[in-house]
Amino acid sequence: MTDSLHQLLRASRDAYAKNVVTPLSVRRNVIAATENWEEAHTLPLPAQMARYVSEGFETDDASVELGLKSLWPINANNQPRSAVVREGLKAVAENPAEAFYQVEVLNGRRYYTAVYADVAGDISCVLCHNGHPDSARDNFRGGDVLGGFVVRVALGEEG
Numbered sequence: 001m002t003d004s005l006h007q008l009l010r011a012s013r014d015a016y017a018k019n020v021v022t023p024l025s026v027r028r029n030v031i032a033a034t035e036n037w038e039e040a041h042t043l044p045l046p047a048q049m050a051r052y053v054s055e056g057f058e059t060d061d062a063s064v065e066l067g068l069k070s071l072w073p074i075n076a077n078n079q080p081r082s083a084v085v086r087e088g089l090k091a092v093a094e095n096p097a098e099a100f101y102q103v104e105v106l107n108g109r110r111y112y113t114a115v116y117a118d119v120a121g122d123i124s125c126v127l128c129h130n131g132h133p134d135s136a137r138d139n140f141r142g143g144d145v146l147g148g149f150v151v152r153v154a155l156g157e158e159g
């Protein structure tokens with residue numbers, strides 16, 4: 001289940017990047033994609049779209065959570081908030097080919113937590129993340145892991 005939810009979040013970000021941002025902002029100069037898109041009347045960045053999808057996915061009982069997180073984020077809200085997610089981000093940064101899975105207990109509730117690497121497949125990822133004033137790191141290279149998709153599914157009460 002976590003694998004499919006991860007695919008869905010990744011696919012929605014990539015579909016937006018491929019079908020909107022690349023044709024309109026990268027290939028043709030119709031409209032830019034920038035972080036302050038609301039004030040600037042531009043398009044949001046793909047990572048922002050992933051965050052909006054994750055926020056929209058939040059259920060009242062928090063039984064499923066999605067996110068795009070990093071140990072070196074641009075947006076400080078994208079830092080891991082649990083030790084297990086931190087450990088997962090470290091694991092996928094070292095070995096991007098393998099997803100990380102672990103059961104974690106938060107506030108007395110058990111969760112199945114999965115983390116999947118998000119690799120800088122394009123030089124534009126590295127250039128923007130290294131150059132961004134809020135970025136926690138400025139020495140990414142092509143092919144590095146910039147962060148990870150996090151999926152958490154509630155398993156039930158502890159005990």
Ligand code: HEC
Binds near residue numbers: 128
């Ligand atoms: C034009 C600049 C820009 C480009 C290009 C870019 N990003 Fe980002 N990225 C951002 C910004 C800004 C955020 C913070 C979004 C938010 O507010 O949640 C972000 C967030 C992220 C995050 C979440 C952690 C964090 O840094 O806040 C990951 C992971 C990520 N981007 C990966 C990528 C990958 C992979 C690519 C290339 C396919 C890429 N980015 C291309 C600007 C960029």
